[in-house]
Amino acid sequence: MTVPLEVRDIWYGYPGGKGDVLKGVNLAVERGEVLAVVGLSGSGKSTLCYCLSGIVPHIYQGNLRGQTLIKGTPTTSMKIPEIATRLGIVFQEPDNQLFSPTVEDEVAFGPENLCLSREEIGERLELALKQVGMEGFRFGSPNQLSGGQKQLIALASVLSLDPEILIFDEAMSQIDEQGKAGIKSVIVGLKERDKTIVMIEHDFDNLDVADRVLLLRDGVLQPFEGRL
């Protein structure tokens, strides 16, 4: 059976950068698995996210070798919107992910881009907000939410595209304990629904929801032994 997300010998260096940030990364994430990747700042964690999600090379160019496969298809042969329906990514900074005046508009943005019918958009909207427990905020402004709530809305905006794979790029780094608990409970719920999840983390307290933890050190992926 095809693995939902696979990385084969990825080497990547930013344009104008000194050498490669990722050095021969190999990775396979199973269906329904929560994989956490930890590492120090500058170890290449976010770059790995970009490679997994097709942001590299579609948005950020550079020197890329190797392949990222989503259900067996290389991301290089897919367009970003096509990837978006299979893989969703939640970034670190909540404010830079929310650009609509109401929560409803924010969550509907993705399905609207996919040209779905208004009825289906409505259904997806309701479901996504229910999954993150933010139904009560549907008509509110994202500006008036806490950091944790904003991140939940960013997650709902991704979930409304109904992707099989989700990537959390240090999504809990800028939020309080209550917000972290909210995100973690959603991750557990998504795992129960067989979603494939990759969490990039630097906080060991958030690793309790992970099935497997790997360490990224100087661009090389290795087993995590409890220390960075």
Add this chain to the structure above:
Amino acid sequence: MKTGLKGLDPRSKLVLVLCLSTLGVFIQDIGILTAVLCVSIALSTASGSRLFVLIRKFRRILWLFVAIAVIQSIFAPSGRVLVSLGGIKLITAGGLYKGVAMVLRMSIVMVSATIMATSNSREIVQGLVQWKVPYEIAFMVSVAIRFLPLLTDEIKNVVTAVQLRGIELDRIPARQRVKVYSYLIMPVVSGAVIKSRELATTMETRAFRAYPKRTSYMVLTMQRIDYTVIITSLITSILTLILYIKC
């Protein structure tokens, strides 16, 4: 549910604002300009805008209006001299008239624009899209509106960071202050570039421009009051301009 002017379609508000601004730009007569300003204030208040809160917020800029009136008066002298300095006509009756007209004109444009602020940016985007304005352009306007306060916050943060390092901006000479502000440009601009880049990436990963067209979950429908407002605004404005030109 919003009723009356408060519940107007953003397209009706846009027509209203365009009519008021057009009158403000074309008319030179202070009396008519004052009347247009009064109508603008009444409509802005009726549409539920926070006009007086905004005036209080921007009260520092109000001095700029006075300065513009005086400068206009100095550089466009005509008629009876009211104030002179060593043979130079500083304030003349004609100049002052033009200055006051200019201030009224600016006030009309600003006050009428507050009517638009009573719709949220998504409604404005949708209104423009339903008027066949390309979504990308309408969305760009909406994002600019959304991120302007964030940019202001960023500037405030950088200024606070400088002050926390012991530089009292209020007490240093103006020349030095300008120099300090020039140092602030770089972090603010780079912050804005990073933000916009992250925003663009987020949008792309949510299938932005996946297809040449997109569905809109929100659909605006014009009501009878919208048509009434549009027709009344256009007829009144055209008649006012015709009468003004003829008289």
